[in-house]
Amino acid sequence: xxxxxxxxxxxxxxxxxxxxxxxxxxxxxxxxxxxxxxxxxxxxxxxxxxxxxxxxxxxxxxxxxxxxxxxxxxxxxxxxxxxxxxxxxxxxxxxxxxxxxxxxxxxxxxxxxxxxxxxxxxxxxxxxxxxxxxxxxxxxxxxxxxxxxxxxxxxxxxxxxxxxxxxxxxxxxxxxxxxxxxxxxxxxxxxxxxxxxxxxxxxxxxxxxxxxxxxxxxxxxxxxxxxxxxxxxxxxxxxxxxxxxxxxxxxxxxxxxxxxxxxxxxxxxxxxxxxxxxxxxxxxxxxxxxxxxxx
Numbered sequence: 001x002x003x004x005x006x007x008x009x010x011x012x013x014x015x016x017x018x019x020x021x022x023x024x025x026x027x028x029x030x031x032x033x034x035x036x037x038x039x040x041x042x043x044x045x046x047x048x049x050x051x052x053x054x055x056x057x058x059x060x061x062x063x064x065x066x067x068x069x070x071x072x073x074x075x076x077x078x079x080x081x082x083x084x085x086x087x088x089x090x091x092x093x094x095x096x097x098x099x100x101x102x103x104x105x106x107x108x109x110x111x112x113x114x115x116x117x118x119x120x121x122x123x124x125x126x127x128x129x130x131x132x133x134x135x136x137x138x139x140x141x142x143x144x145x146x147x148x149x150x151x152x153x154x155x156x157x158x159x160x161x162x163x164x165x166x167x168x169x170x171x172x173x174x175x176x177x178x179x180x181x182x183x184x185x186x187x188x189x190x191x192x193x194x195x196x197x198x199x200x201x202x203x204x205x206x207x208x209x210x211x212x213x214x215x216x217x218x219x220x221x222x223x224x225x226x227x228x229x230x231x232x233x234x235x236x237x238x239x240x241x242x243x244x245x246x247x248x249x250x251x252x253x254x255x256x257x258x259x260x261x262x263x264x265x266x267x268x269x270x271x272x273x274x275x276x277x278x279x280x281x282x283x284x285x286x287x288x289x290x291x292x293x294x295x
Contacts, residue, residue, distance in 0.1 A: 019178075031236070031274060070114040
């Protein structure tokens with residue numbers, strides 16, 4: 001099972017969170033049949049959303065990250081709850097691109113750099129909070145860092161990575177590290193953190209060395225006393241249900257609802273996040289249409 005931990009320095013100046021999202025991303029890869037570059041893009045966004053979701057203070061709150069830079073992947077979406085459980089999708093999951101000159105996956109080109117990175121936080125209390133910034137690089141982590149700097153004016157470091165075996169793309173490592181400078185941090189603490197960040201290895205390198213997420217946070221916060229605030233076990237979790245499908249269909253006109261059945265007398269709806277297919281009979285559609293008409 002994947003995990004997230006959240007930590008804070010003893011002086012309350014810096015918050016850090018780390019995630020091992022290997023199984024989460026592998027599950028997304030299996031559900032969506034993603035190519036290596038699509039796996040890397042969706043995996044980074046899932047990891048970032050999961051980290052941001054774990055920061056929400058309301059039990060039923062959620063955060064949605066959405067990016068579309070005009071690249072061949074189209075829109076990439078990740079949604080996480082306040083426990084870090086996540087789901088996501090990508091418009092064109094089978095896109096293939098040549099590797100960059102350094103041999104790495106070209107996530108920036110796959111996502112594109114001409115578009116918007118959006119964040120929506122829904123606390124279940126009316127209108128959600130929505131923030132948007134222009135895409136900085138399409139590499140995901142830089143875009144999350146830029147979002148916090150521009151939209152929320154919070155100094156943030158976000159490092160995300162998905163390492164995929166070139167011989168067998170089903171073998172992968174995925175994780176992330178998230179650090180924020182809190183109000184009241186003095187210059188000495190900021191300088192020490194900057195030094196540590198400059199010395200950090202990539203997230204997937206640390207994971208490949210066998211480092212735990214606790215050790216990743218300790219490395220990022222070297223020279224500080226660190227306290228672990230909480231820990232979450234996370235997974236790829238979808239909240240779709242038959243009831244949600246029927247509720248969505250009920251927004252159509254009654255005659256349009258009844259026309260959804262095919263020649264076999266059934267209509268099918270497939271969840272874009274988990275791939276589960278819901279089958280509704282003509283009787284089911286008639287019931288939904290009658291319910292919609294009575295409202």
